[in-house]
Each structure stands twice: as structure tokens, then as C-alpha cells.
Amino acid sequence: MQYDVIVIGGGMVGAATAYGLAKQGQKVLVLDGEDLTLSASKANFGLVWVQGKGWDHAPYAQWCQIATNLWPELSDELKATQVDISYQRRGGFDFCINEQEWQERESMMSALWKNTDGMFEYEMLNHSKLKKMIPEISKSVIGASFSPQDGHVDPLALLQALCKAMQNLGVTYMGNCLVEAITPTHGEYVVKGAKGVFTAGKIVLCAGLANGQLGEQLGMNIPVVAERGQVLITERLKPFLKWPTLNVRQTAQGTVQIGDSHEDVGLNDGTTPEVLKQIAQRAVLMFPLLSSVHLVRAWGGLRILTPDGNPIYQQSTSNPGVFSVTCHSGVTLAAAHAGPLCDWILGDSYLPVIEQFSMDRFDV
Amino acid sequence: MFKVLDDNHEFDTQISFDGKDHLVPSNITVAAAALLIGVKSIRETPVTGAKRMPLCMMGVCYECLMKIDGVGNQRSCQTLVRQGMVIERQIGATEVEAEYYEA
Numbered sequence: 001m002q003y004d005v006i007v008i009g010g011g012m013v014g015a016a017t018a019y020g021l022a023k024q025g026q027k028v029l030v031l032d033g034e035d036l037t038l039s040a041s042k043a044n045f046g047l048v049w050v051q052g053k054g055w056d057h058a059p060y061a062q063w064c065q066i067a068t069n070l071w072p073e074l075s076d077e078l079k080a081t082q083v084d085i086s087y088q089r090r091g092g093f094d095f096c097i098n099e100q101e102w103q104e105r106e107s108m109m110s111a112l113w114k115n116t117d118g119m120f121e122y123e124m125l126n127h128s129k130l131k132k133m134i135p136e137i138s139k140s141v142i143g144a145s146f147s148p149q150d151g152h153v154d155p156l157a158l159l160q161a162l163c164k165a166m167q168n169l170g171v172t173y174m175g176n177c178l179v180e181a182i183t184p185t186h187g188e189y190v191v192k193g194a195k196g197v198f199t200a201g202k203i204v205l206c207a208g209l210a211n212g213q214l215g216e217q218l219g220m221n222i223p224v225v226a227e228r229g230q231v232l233i234t235e236r237l238k239p240f241l242k243w244p245t246l247n248v249r250q251t252a253q254g255t256v257q258i259g260d261s262h263e264d265v266g267l268n269d270g271t272t273p274e275v276l277k278q279i280a281q282r283a284v285l286m287f288p289l290l291s292s293v294h295l296v297r298a299w300g301g302l303r304i305l306t307p308d309g310n311p312i313y314q315q316s317t318s319n320p321g322v323f324s325v326t327c328h329s330g331v332t333l334a335a336a337h338a339g340p341l342c343d344w345i346l347g348d349s350y351l352p353v354i355e356q357f358s359m360d361r362f363d364v
Numbered sequence: 365m366f367k368v369l370d371d372n373h374e375f376d377t378q379i380s381f382d383g384k385d386h387l388v389p390s391n392i393t394v395a396a397a398a399l400l401i402g403v404k405s406i407r408e409t410p411v412t413g414a415k416r417m418p419l420c421m422m423g424v425c426y427e428c429l430m431k432i433d434g435v436g437n438q439r440s441c442q443t444l445v446r447q448g449m450v451i452e453r454q455i456g457a458t459e460v461e462a463e464y465y466e467a
């Protein structure tokens with residue numbers, strides 16, 4: 001079968017990109033992995049978040065602003081799928097439990113403000129101001145940063161909505177179709193997958209951690225490593241937390257998601273009692289009421305990290321038409337991937353900031 | 365609908381179920397007691413409010429969640445009845461206990 005674009009990877013990044021390409025009239029095929037393929041999309045926290053992102057790299061700060069500002073539009077478009085993604089943008093908190101954290105946060109936030117030419121909105125709240133907004137907060141929390149631009153979404157519902165939306169626009173989705181080989185032939189690319197052989201003029205690699213080995217086949221050296229995060233889920237509780245925070249959020253259905261751990265353990269996406277204990281203790285320190293709550297699930301997931309933590313958007317120089325879209329934060333960036341990123345892939349006039357994410361930055 | 369098979373069971377344990385007192389055999393689970401009493405539903409789900417009854421009776425499915433002695437979302441099939449136990453239907457999501465709020 002002949003397509004305009006083959007997107008390899010049907011997770012948050014691949015689905016958003018395929019949806020965006022289809023919106024621009026492209027004939028798109030999405031090849032997805034198997035149920036047990038490592039999938040950050042099915043293990044993440046669901047924040048649509050700018051706080052802290054890009055404080056040390058202005059293009060990333062600006063890109064996250066673009067993405068979060070396009071998010072309400074994406075959310076509206078996805079309503080047609082009738083999947084309730086529970087998107088909210090009321091703002092979000094990141095707590096500080098000591099003076100050092102407060103000072104580091106304050107300088108991070110002001111760096112982010114500068115990096116976005118003042119587009120990033122935030123406020124540093126001391127304990128008493130914070131307590132007025134969140135009465136359940138413990139006195140161990142000395143303050144917090146708050147950004148009205150932050151929000152959250154149900155990430156599993158989002159993935160489902162994107163898959164439905166792209167298929168409504170004519171995208172062909174093929175699951176259980178691991179890619180075995182990609183070969184350039186007469187200015188096109190032939191992709192051999194578990195379910196057949198497909199041809200397209202353009203290939204977009206959205207396979208997360210697998211982008212490394214897929215890129216290799218095409219002469220691209222995409223540096224990507226895994227970082228594990230573990231997550232705890234509580235029983236459903238009556239709503240008590242109106243805003244998402246970096247490590248604790250209450251979902252629309254009432255469960256509380258607790259997380260934010262960072263481990264380098266290769267491709268192991270399991271859980272460990274030690275880390276789950278740490279994240280539970282930090283959550284209880286912040287919200288003492290959580291100590292009486294039952295936990296019902298825990299899982300581990302692998303973040304897709306590049307050497308500097310920023311996305312890699314790169315067209316292959318030896319195989320033009322092959323694009324790498326390698327990043328974490330696929331939820332936050334979904335709206336940018338479904339919009340401006342597709343302009344760049346299609347070679348239309350595009351936002352110059354995207355060029356800042358080429359791999360040239362790793363060459364010294 | 366349900367009855368105790370062993371005739372020698374004594375109905376000697378008093379429990380309160382949604383405000384009404386009942387005598388049930390000792391050494392049975394709260395879920396079994398609910399079936400014996402003949403209640404129509406033991407909980408209403410948090411998301412849609414659907415009425416539910418115990419299902420697996422072996423601690424796996426979490427369908428039998430009830431409020432037992434003031435603590436919500438208890439698996440009634442894994443909890444034995446006790447003299448004076450106060451059992452309530454679990455209506456929607458549980459509330460976080462106010463006593464755990466910090467002064």
C-alpha cells in the first residue's frame with residue numbers, strides 16, 4: 001500500500017502527529033507495537049505542564065508555551081470523538097518543603113519567565129497564601145510555585161481520543177505491527193512490518209525509546225535513554241484537590257495519582273517497594289489526609305530522555321523525508337505535535353523555533 | 365434467597381446494617397451477611413452511581429466495597445462480622461477522614 005506518510009509508533013506522540021498530518025490532508029499509516037511494547041503513553045501522569053520546562057533552554061520553554069496555548073483548541077477538537085479527556089487548565093502547583101527548594105524554584109521560575117520573554121505566568125506563594133487555596137496542605141510545605149497556565153488531562157482517554165480522531169480523518173491504524181526494516185528505494189521508503197510491506201514518501205519516527213534502533217537503520221544516531229518513574233493510585237475519593245501538583249493530582253473520577261520519581265534502571269519498567277515508599281511518604285508529608293487512604297495500584301513507566309532532556313526534531317540528512325520526533329512530555333506537547341510540528345514535516349512555512357531541536361546541538 | 369446450610373449455626377452476632385440491627389452467625393464475612401440479610405445492593409459506584417453486589421467473594425474483584433465501622437471502601441468479603449459492627453452501604457467515592465487533617 002502507498003501512503004504519503006508512515007508514522008512509526010502509535011503512542012501519544014505518534015497519534016498526535018498522525019492526527020495533525022491527516023488534518024492537513026495527508027494519507028497516513030500508523031504502525032504501532034504490541035501490547036507489551038514499552039509505552040510511556042500508557043504509564044504517565046497526565047500533566048499539561050509548563051512550570052519548570054525549559055528554564056535552562058529557551059527554545060523548549062517557548063515550545064511548551066506554544067503547546068499549552070494550543071491545548072484548549074485541541075481539547076475542543078477532540079470533543080467530536082465523544083471521549084471525555086477531562087482536560088482542565090486552572091493552574092498547577094509545585095511545592096517546596098524547605099528554604100533551599102524555595103530558592104531554587106524561585107530562580108528557576110524567573111529564568112523561565114526570561115526565557116519566554118515574559119509569556120510564562122507564575123507566582124511564588126508562601127505557606128499562608130497556599131493554605132488559603134489548599135486548606136489540606138501540611139505545615140511542612142513552606143510554599144509553592146503556581147502557574148495559571150498549567151493543567152491536566154486523563155492521559156489514557158487522551159490517547160484513545162487521538163486514535164479515534166485520526167481514524168475519523170482517514171488515518172489507517174495498524175496495531176501489533178512491529179517494524180522490522182525501513183529501506184530507501186527510488187526516493188521513497190519501504191517499511192517492512194509484522195503485518196506487511198508499506199511504502200511512503202515520508203517516515204516519521206515516533207517510537208519513543210525504539211527511535212534509537214530505528215534511526216540507526218537510516219543512518220541517524222538518535223541519542224535516547226530511559227528514565228523510570230513510579231506511580232501510585234489511590235481508591236476513589238470525594239474531590240478534595242482542585243488543582244494538579246507536580247507529584248499529586250486527583251483525577252476527575254476521584255482517584256489520586258502520586259508520583260514523580262526518577263531512576264536510571266535501563267529498560268526495567270517494574271516497581272520497587274523502596275521508591276513507592278519514598279513517593280508515598282512525600283505525598284503524605286504534603287497532604288497528611290492521604291495517610292488514611294487505600295492504595296489500589298502501582299506501576300512503573302519509562303520516560304524517553306535525550307541528553308539534554310529537550311525534544312529531538314530532526315530530518316535525516318542522508319535520507320531526506322525521514323523525521324525523528326523523540327521526546328518525553330508527549331501529553332503537554334500533543335497540541336504542538338498535532339499542529340506546528342506537522343507544518344515542519346510537510347515542509348510548509350513553519351515556526352523557526354523547531355529548528356532549535358535538531359541534533360546539531362549535540363555536536364561539539 | 366440465600367440461607368445458611370448448616371442448621372447448627374447460631375444467629376448470635378448482632379450487626380447494624382444501614383441503621384437496622386440484624387442477628388447473623390459468627391464467623392461469616394460481612395458480604396455473606398449482606399447476602400443472608402437479603403439487601404438489594406451493597407454499594408453505588410463513584411463514577412456512574414450503578415448499584416452493585418458482592419461478586420467474587422474471594423477478595424479479588426473489589427465489587428463488595430462497604431463502609432465498615434466508619435472506614436470506607438472495605439472489602440466486605442474479606443472482613444468477618446463482629447458483635448456490634450456498624451456496616452453501611454458505600455455510596456459513591458469515600459470521603460477522606462477529617463480527623464487526619466492537620467491542626
